[in-house]
Amino acid sequence: MRPQIHPIPSGTRDVLPDEMRELRAITESVRGVFERDGYGEVWTPALEYEEVLARGGGAPPAYRVFDDHGKVLALRTDMTVPIARLVATRYANEDPPLRFCYFAHVYRAVRPHRGQMREFLQAGIELVGAPAPQGTAEALTVLCHVLDAAGLRDYRIGLGDASLYPALLAALAVPEEAGARLLEALVARDFVALESELSRLELAGPEAELLLRVPQLRGGPEVLAEGDGPVAGAVAGLRDVYALLAPAVAERVIFDLGLVRKMGYYTGAVFEVYDPALGAPIGGGGRYDDLLGRFGRPLPAVGFALSIDALHIALTGEERA
């Protein structure tokens, strides 16, 4: 009999038992690490009030609906903002640090392609009330524990600082509007546009060169040696984090002074996970020291999220390599 085809929305998919067993093996090993490292698992609703998500400033919601009172609800685009809400609401008086982990589907308006659907499963942690550098070092350590437990072999962690380029722009007194265009080019990873925007600004040669060169610096700890002058603060922060890492974690780190993440709430160290078996990052995270304050419980925080699909693809890719 010919099957009747009933479509599902673009960017979503069904998971059948063979694949599910493999995904479950990954999430179980990840969950074991979270549990062992002291992170308690939480669930939050997939639907939140749109105004609550907007307060957090994450990625704009892709799907919105009205409830029966006419309020606008939206499907969450990450778990960081819902957990910030949860901490402010449900843990208003607990002493920090607070440690949470989650396995949750999130929803984004992306062009569906390999390893990136519109509905996708994230596994991650939020470490609330642990300032830099200790909190950042702990998050990076848990991240490595998780990837090791999942069996990923050749991964690297790119580590940068979201405040680095804005600090550079401020120190060189780049006008706000021009600075916004430079940041936009950097977020789009368009170094040609960055260079042509820079040539339009009336900057001294060495300053323009600095604005072009710094975001292209990446590699081992030696790149931090270039970080004096206006970027000294951000670079010192990275050095402090690095000094706290155990050798097994430190050897995974690549410094990347041009690393920017798309979410607007990052304030300090940011990081991404790369594996040669996949052409896109497997996950990432960073510090968001202002986010909890927007919900009324000002606490420094750091977290990361991994895409379970991307991790699965990278694991199968490494198997073949």
Place this chain on the structure above:
Amino acid sequence: MSGGLGLTIAVPRGALMRETLDLLESIGLDCAEVRSNDRKLLFADVGIVTMRPSDVPTYVEAGAADVGITGKDVLMEQSERDVYELLDLGYGACTMVLATVDGPDPSVEALRRLGVMRVATKYYKTAAAYFEATGRQAEIVEVKGSVELAPLTGLVEAIVDLTATGTTLRENNLVIREEIYVSTARLIANPVSHKLKAAAIDGMLEKLRAR
């Protein structure tokens, strides 16, 4: 597969190919086999794969190639691709233009009397974004073959197309009304390769800048 520079390089076939191979030879890659063999697509010894220019961002985004060379026109049309744009290589210059038949501009009359101009193009996104940015209502007609035919047959009033010398436009009695942007060849990189093969990519960039 990544011979030569330690990178897999996506090279565009067609108009950009000869200058791209000249460029790669100038930084020390032996492209003789690529030049002599028109049917082969993958050259493992030098780390070169050849493809249509519009496929280059696809291969590079997925990491099937570490770096690639393609026109800015392709990158503008595929702006959602997650690739790093590293260098303007300067060659392959051509202009994205709005053109109509010679004489009184039929697109202006269409806008005035019918409220909408019809525009044929292979560059749907570029055209749609351009008319939106300039506040004109346009019906974009996507065609795959010779765009110049569309205004001559009354299918549309105008075209948006890439032109290097303007010869084809002139031969079809079309004139350029507006220039939208100038496109040149660009070096792009996969985001993960940009981190994990930083030394190889920076080495290539340095040689290209030193030319």
